[in-house]
Amino acid sequence: MPSWPVLISQAFNGLALGTLLALVSSGLTIILGTLGVLNFAHGALFAVGAYAAFVLLQYTPSFALAVLLGCGFMLVLGFLLERVIIRYFYDRPHEDQILVTYGIGIVLVESIRAAFGGNAQRVPVPSWGQGATQLGFLIYPTYRLQLIAIIAGLLLGLYLVLYRTSMGLVVRAGIENPVMVGILGINVRRAFLLVFAIGVVAVGLAGMLYAPVVAVTPDMGANFMAQSFVVIVLGGLGSFPGAIVGGLIAGEIISLTSAFNSSYSEVMLYALMALLLVLRPQGLFGAEGRS
């Protein structure tokens, strides 16, 4: 049995891991929930974000500015992907969407590899996030502490846009009945374009913010992609609050299991997902009866 300080440390670490998973998964769930597209390029877009931060840091004086410019880049990339490819797949079956987005993912990852090679790239922790902070009995990396706050702010912002603005309303109504919304004189397609781009920015941003913490490699998104699917299944497909709660639960499971035995952390995550799917197939926040 691990000591209480270790358990509490791991619970705190679960919060940090969970907020990150929530941000990664929110991009996935926004696109799925509003556009009905299962975006398998999600992991690749995470890596694109990290590489955007790596490149931009070489030309900008500050990490914050690099991230801001990176968001602009992800927004443009999101627009492009939606206009050139994704919009032709809104009305197609899920299988087609999965295949085309999976293909986009492969192209993105291989483009990164062609441009930067397979070795890990170094993205340093920004000067304001260096070192570790003493939290009582727990010493925790300062940058990760800041990430919790930054990501919480970002998630709140996303929530407000989707649920408290007229744009969010249009988007959600557009999903239910695009024809009716169109008759009301609203350009549903343009709203869709924006939603897809926001989803891309969310995951790209997660990649940028996480770049100083992990090894920046072309394949870095693969693991997150699998975990974020677990998160949205836990939380309920397409539910934004579900992604946040699911992310936090996943982070806690991985971390708390590690307090006992690290090698079982992933196993426990999938075991819990399986259990939840039996008891509540639609996930914690999934709409009742959603197919």
Add this chain to the structure above:
Amino acid sequence: MQIDRRQLLLGGVGATAGLMLPGGAFAQSPASIGTFPAGVTADSVFVGLTIPLTGVFSGDGGDLKLGYELAIAQINAGGDAAQQWGLKGKGVLGRQIRYKVSDTEGKPNLDVQSATQFIQRDKAIMVAGSVSSASAIALEELGSREKVLYMVGIAGSNDITGKNCQRYGFRSQQNAYMAAKALAPVVAKALGKNIKMAFLVPDYTYGHTVYDSFAKFSTEQGWKQVAKEVVPLGTTDYSSALLNIANSGADVFVNIAFGGDAVASTKQAEQFGVLKRMKLVVPNLSSFQAKELGAELMQGVYGSCDFWFGLQDTYPLAKTFVESFVAQNKYYPRWGAHIGYMQTYLWAMSVERANTFNPVDVIKTMENSKAQPYDTTLGKVYFRAEDHQMVRPIPILRGKKPSDMKHKEDFYDIVAISDGESVMNSPDFFGCKLGPYT
């Protein structure tokens, strides 16, 4: 022509020893076996390279590929470098080496798939490659089943020449046992005797055997284990495992993770303050670890490896290798490149010594190399007949301070070169039972 005379003499010794092998060795090789003689044309032979060019091992894999390609180009050209190794003319036995590379992402099933294709479609006379020990085990099994020689790429697990050893597989890299036995006394001398250590162990054959070996030899030095964190291969976030390590009260952090995993975990260990409180020891350094992490983090870090370019000051063939590699690829070769390069030459030399591509004869020649050691980039080395593990020197490295680096890739000092004989496990220690030749 001193070299020729020496080789003639050594060749004589080899042939005599060969005749003494049980069963008369060379005389009884089957006329047709595996891809022989179908794969040998009048002017060329095919070699299949299965290499992870993507995934966590892609850094090492890319380097490995360049090593194979350099050796193949040199052997095909038959210039000075090939002659230095003792090869005659252009190619191997007058045949040009054709080759293909397949990207296997470090996944054993993809390794087996592409190697099978190389053997069946291209009639590969030899297969080489792999970075993951799990892949190497799968490939040597395939090679033995198909009766096609497999020269192991980068792979440190004891199992490869231990319980999973195969008649058709040969490894030139030191195993985890040898590396740990060579490394432990050096680090104990540098860091002290009463040391508490915490392990980070990737959950596959490589991780477990490196752990077993280093735990054994460090314990013999009076070190004590206080934490062991086993993590899945390809983990992105090590925070949970590192929290346990940070709280373990250890003096030394033994990081066994390899490739991209080594980079991610070490980077995060630094952020969790682990590297401030603990010395880092890496039983098997990954090829580009120092470059990817930076000298700041790697200074003072001890580890073993297959090869470092500083060995060019010790071995003449290493100098030729390093110089030709730098000229071609504009960076200093790592041990991945070295293994690919050296293995290709070892195979070519063995084929020329056997005077046939027949794998049974080539295997017997390699098994017989103790009597006639190969002159290589690591000096004189040979394959042990009982388990096909190369007996070879092991360089122990220590990360340089950034201010001591002479150029941007001058990351390590070679603090010791352990001789192979003294660190070998006994041939049956890991339960090796080589299969039949035919």
